[in-house]
Amino acid sequence: MEIYELTTDVLIVGGGLAGTNAAIAAAEKGAKVVVVDKGKIERSGDIGGGVDHFLAYLNTDPEWDTKEAFLRYVEKVGKGTGYSEIIESVYCAELGDAIDRMARIGNPLAQPDGTFYRTRSMGQPGTYWINFNGKRLKPCLGKAVRKLGCKVLDKVMMLSLFTRDGAVVGGIGFHIRSGHFFVIHAKATIVSTGNTNRLYENPRINPFNTWLCPFDTGDGQVMAFRAGAALSNMEYMRMTLLPKGFAAPGFNALTGMGGRFVNTLGEYYMEKKHPMGNRAPRYDVVFYTLEEIRSGRGPIYMDCRHLADQDLVHLKATLGYDKDTLPDYLEQRGEDLRQRPVEITVSEGMQAGPTEVTGSGIKIDRDSAATIPGLYACGDAADHNRCV
Numbered sequence: 272m273e274i275y276e277l278t279t280d281v282l283i284v285g286g287g288l289a290g291t292n293a294a295i296a297a298a299e300k301g302a303k304v305v306v307v308d309k310g311k312i313e314r315s316g317d318i319g320g321g322v323d324h325f326l327a328y329l330n331t332d333p334e335w336d337t338k339e340a341f342l343r344y345v346e347k348v349g350k351g352t353g354y355s356e357i358i359e360s361v362y363c364a365e366l367g368d369a370i371d372r373m374a375r376i377g378n379p380l381a382q383p384d385g386t387f388y389r390t391r392s393m394g395q396p397g398t399y400w401i402n403f404n405g406k407r408l409k410p411c412l413g414k415a416v417r418k419l420g421c422k423v424l425d426k427v428m429m430l431s432l433f434t435r436d437g438a439v440v441g442g443i444g445f446h447i448r449s450g451h452f453f454v455i456h457a458k459a460t461i462v463s464t465g466n467t468n469r470l471y472e473n474p475r476i477n478p479f480n481t482w483l484c485p486f487d488t489g490d491g492q493v494m495a496f497r498a499g500a501a502l503s504n505m506e507y508m509r510m511t512l513l514p515k516g517f518a519a520p521g522f523n524a525l526t527g528m529g530g531r532f533v534n535t536l537g538e539y540y541m542e543k544k545h546p547m548g549n550r551a552p553r554y555d556v557v558f559y560t561l562e563e564i565r566s567g568r569g570p571i572y573m574d575c576r577h578l579a580d581q582d583l584v585h586l587k588a589t590l591g592y593d594k595d596t597l598p599d600y601l602e603q604r605g606e607d608l609r610q611r612p613v614e615i616t617v618s619e620g621m622q623a624g625p626t627e628v629t630g631s632g633i634k635i636d637r638d639s640a641a642t643i644p645g646l647y648a649c650g651d652a653a654d655h656n657r658c659v
């Protein structure tokens with residue numbers, strides 16, 4: 272076993288979606304960057320298998336497509352669990368750069384004809400989801416990180432951060448195959464280790480995918496806490512809806528396209544219970560679905576039979592963008608969205624941001640700085656929400 276010692280300007284702990292974006296931004300500004308990841312950055316993290324929705328307003332004509340309307344939406348759906356100034360800094364001030372960067376690294380959000388394919392779900396007042404092919408987003412990000420000369424330590428698990436005079440000045444980790452240790456001194460350390468979902472086993476023991484990246488076990492939050500940083504919103508649990516027997520969320524694309532929740536009596540319950548119907552915030556959909564099941568009106572289904580042909584064709588072509596195995600699942604169960612509704616169920620609870628627009632984890636300010644000097648956080652490890 273060897274011990275390697277490195278010195279850098281910026282140490283990034285976790286090379287998922289947030290970490291690779293942070294690495295690119297720092298390296299483009301001329302900083303010396305080291306990225307450490309438990310896996311290989313081209314396929315690690317929640318979107319290692321792909322992603323298909325990007326949350327954005329685009330300043331087109333409708334009133335809901337502005338920054339002000341977007342912030343109102345976040346405020347409303349966040350129910351007081353978010354920090355407006357951070358949301359403004361992460362989702363709004365950085366939005367243009369993030370969209371440009373996607374195009375620059377070779378995974379643009381636009382369709383081949385240059386337009387954006389936009390859908391609406393989860394309580395949105397308008398079509399804030401840009402539906403795109405993010406199948407190769409992580410490989411593109413990984414390639415860009417390496418091309419910019421960042422030092423990437425794949426398969427290195429960070430164990431702890433070290434401090435001097437109360438400030439974080441680096442971290443220590445080991446290579447999970449060779450056992451070699453890495454001691455990394457840094458002027459700034461960014462924790463981007465994702466959420467804590469995989470603290471738990473998958474209680475459903477379902478086949479196919481499991482919900483979220485297996486490496487996201489909350490290490491970054493623990494490291495930051497032990498170094499003296501504050502965590503917040505950690506007490507929340509969240510649930511989602513999934514096709515029955517499939518352990519990854521699979522309903523957003525369907526509701527975004529216009530799918531309808533229906534109970535076993537054939538009642539479209541969300542349309543009666545919530546003014547936004549099937550496109551209500553996720554926690555309302557979960558709540559009312561559980562209510563249906565508990566009241567004996569389950570099983571519950573997602574009905575897409577009424578969708579226009581071109582929407583069904585688009586759905587079929589794009590469902591595998593972020594979940595490779597969802598099309599296989601549907602095919603192997605003999606499910607045909609045109610012919611019959613697909614049975615869905617409520618997922619296990621998970622520790623995550625309290626709502627789809629607010630987060631939990633290392634408490635940060637609008638510059639992504641944690642509550643102790645030298646430490647920053649971004650992505651799902653930080654107390655604001657996701658960066659896609």
Ligand SMILES: Cc1cc2nc3c(=O)[nH]c(=O)nc-3n(C[C@H](O)[C@H](O)[C@H](O)COP(=O)(O)OP(=O)(O)OC[C@H]3O[C@@H](n4cnc5c(N)ncnc54)[C@H](O)[C@@H]3O)c2cc1C
Pocket residue numbers: 284285286287288289290307308309310315316317318321322323324325326427428429430463464465466482483484486487488489490491519520593594649650651652657658659
């Ligand atoms: C299947 C799926 C589909 C999704 N689809 C969408 C979507 O369409 N739109 C959307 O907005 N959001 C979507 N999300 C959510 C979104 O993907 C996440 O919010 C986002 O990826 C979080 O990025 P992150 O960088 O914070 O975490 P991650 O991308 O999960 O990255 C965390 C990284 O940290 C590394 N790591 C963890 N611990 C350590 C350690 N101790 N040492 C070193 N490295 C470590 C992990 O290996 C991992 O690479 C989806 C999530 C899933 C699971």
